[in-house]
Amino acid sequence: MLRFGAFLGAVFSVFHSNVALAQQCDIDFDFGDAVIGISPNPEEGEQFEMGVLGEPYYDVLHILLPTFVNDVDESFAFNDDTLLDSVALSGTSLTNLETMETLSLADIGLEVVCNNNGDSGNPCSYLGGEQYCGDLVGTPTQAGQFQLDILTTGYITAFNLPFGQESVYGSFVLTIVIPGCTNPDANNYNAEATFDDGSCEVDVPGCMNPEALNFNSEANIQDGSCLFEVCPGDLDGDLTTGVYDLLDFLISYGCMSDCEGDFTGDGVVGIDDLLLMLIYYGMVCV
Incomplete structure (x- = not known):
């Protein structure tokens, strides 16, 4: 043969x-x-x-x-x-x-x-x-x-x-x-890995608030860049919710009539308004 x-x-x-x-x-x-x-x-x-x-x-x-x-x-x-x-x-x-x-x-x-x-x-x-x-x-x-x-x-x-x-x-x-993870830029990069298993964890800064105009679904680090049409808590009109707005809000806390800090519209400046304000704290309005 x-x-x-x-x-x-x-x-x-x-x-x-x-x-x-x-x-x-x-x-x-x-x-x-x-x-x-x-x-x-x-x-x-x-x-x-x-x-x-x-x-x-x-x-x-x-x-x-x-x-x-x-x-x-x-x-x-x-x-x-x-x-x-x-x-x-x-x-x-x-x-x-x-x-x-x-x-x-x-x-x-x-x-x-x-x-x-x-x-x-x-x-x-x-x-x-x-x-x-x-x-x-x-x-x-x-x-x-x-x-x-x-x-x-x-x-x-x-x-x-x-x-x-x-x-x-x-x-x-x-x-x-x-x-x-074979991506050298990832937080969990493995220099010995020979096959990328999809486990790479990479920092992606961006806006993580889904209600923002510039929401980034891939972001995993909130970088304070979120933009909103209206910012609950912007009491001083500077297009952001910041420390001065928080001070003004605390002054009106407990108000029950014609209250500037009544963001929820329930007629009372209370904890719900504070929580809503904190959600948008540091955000920029457009």
């Missing part, structure tokens, strides 16, 4: 010969009428779910192997009825795409549990014409982007003789992030 093509490399790029007791995936992905397939499929821009440093990770790779070798690649020089006997994983490795350091899945806290449905004694040996899956599980201990490289061995029988061909492929990119 000459090669099994990039498809088989993608199919087995995360498989690891780990048979420890762990949650096993369900072989239930719907490939429709396809005779060969994977999910996620990197050729369609699909990748494994993004992982978070220090948090449990779980994702599944689904595989559908073809019955015939030529369904892998039509350029293969085999008869159309040449069967794909099996494909087995020989090894896996990771490459940190930033440092180019070569690692194993275990080095970053992950492992893959093969599920071949008990079709052979080697849990990472997969028969042609069947569907399988594998669990990518663990708790990531290292952040970064990693390319998953693998060594697969494909087996066929041609001219009444068994043939096996080993190939190394790298198809998936696995991303492990440190979530946090």
Whole structure:
């Protein structure tokens, strides 16, 4: 056999010969009428779910192997009825795409549990014409982007003789992030974060009074810039409610007839008028 093509490399790029007791995936992905397939499929821009440093990770790779070798690649020089006997994983490795350091899945806290449905004694040996899956599980201990490289061995029988061909492929990119605020101008900026999780807290000064002419719904710091058509409490007519207005108001506090400080219109200068005045204290009228 000459090669099994990039498809088989993608199919087995995360498989690891780990048979420890762990949650096993369900072989239930719907490939429709396809005779060969994977999910996620990197050729369609699909990748494994993004992982978070220090948090449990779980994702599944689904595989559908073809019955015939030529369904892998039509350029293969085999008869159309040449069967794909099996494909087995020989090894896996990771490459940190930033440092180019070569690692194993275990080095970053992950492992893959093969599920071949008990079709052979080697849990990472997969028969042609069947569907399988594998669990990518663990708790990531290292952040970064990693390319998953693998060594697969494909087996066929041609001219009444068994043939096996080993190939190394790298198809998936696995991303492990440190979530946090990546905005240097934010109050909670995290210099170690590699993924912005939307938690940034940035000071936005402005008018926070929804009744003001220049209300800013994004403001989180009241800067005294609010503008109003009418300022309850502007007793001295200087277009603002300030300390002199408050002094005038206190003089009239308790008034019950023709009261200048009766902002609520209830005929009495009282606590309700004071509270309303304080709401607009320091504001500017236009």
